[in-house]
Amino acid sequence: MKFGIISVAIAAILLSLGFSSVQAAEDKDVINYRQNLMKSLGAHAGALGAIAQNKVPFGANLALHADAIGAAADAALLAFKQDLPGGTSAANIWTDWDDFEGRFMALSAAAKDVAAAARSGGMAEAGPKMGGLFICKACHDKFRTE
Ligand code: HEC
Numbered sequence: 001m002k003f004g005i006i007s008v009a010i011a012a013i014l015l016s017l018g019f020s021s022v023q024a025a026e027d028k029d030v031i032n033y034r035q036n037l038m039k040s041l042g043a044h045a046g047a048l049g050a051i052a053q054n055k056v057p058f059g060a061n062l063a064l065h066a067d068a069i070g071a072a073a074d075a076a077l078l079a080f081k082q083d084l085p086g087g088t089s090a091a092n093i094w095t096d097w098d099d100f101e102g103r104f105m106a107l108s109a110a111a112k113d114v115a116a117a118a119r120s121g122g123m124a125e126a127g128p129k130m131g132g133l134f135i136c137k138a139c140h141d142k143f144r145t146e
Contacts, residue, residue, distance in 0.1 A: 063118035070111030
């Protein structure tokens, strides 16, 4: 009985917290979310680079890092669909959407290409295709505020 009252009270508190914070947190959460995806792009691109330059002996992970880059690019595209300047995102993302979207789609396609090549022929086959992944800076130059 006592338990019942306590859990009803907790549920009420959670509910009220939820209702009051959802609105305020939304924009910040969306920006955090897309920044986390971009960080994972950076992490996997770094891992891929270390393998490509033979700094680490983990060539067997090549395709997995390429998969992750493709997945992060696809996920980021959805996250950016919400017109929400903030973080270091420039407002022209949403006025020049086709260009912006095309770059993420190109990154995703290149990543899938690299992953397939890595699976069929390892570094020898994937290496020449990796250039298609390093389109990061061009997009940042055009679509970030710093
Ligand atoms: C289609 C455009 C586009 C492409 C392609 C792109 N980025 Fe970004 N990136 C952005 C934008 C826009 C932001 C700013 C996000 C924000 O703060 O809202 C960003 C932010 C970042 C950040 C900072 C995240 C943070 O914590 O604030 C990193 C790291 C990053 N990108 C890495 C990469 C890497 C690595 C690649 C290539 C493999 C890449 N990006 C490709 C548009 C792009």
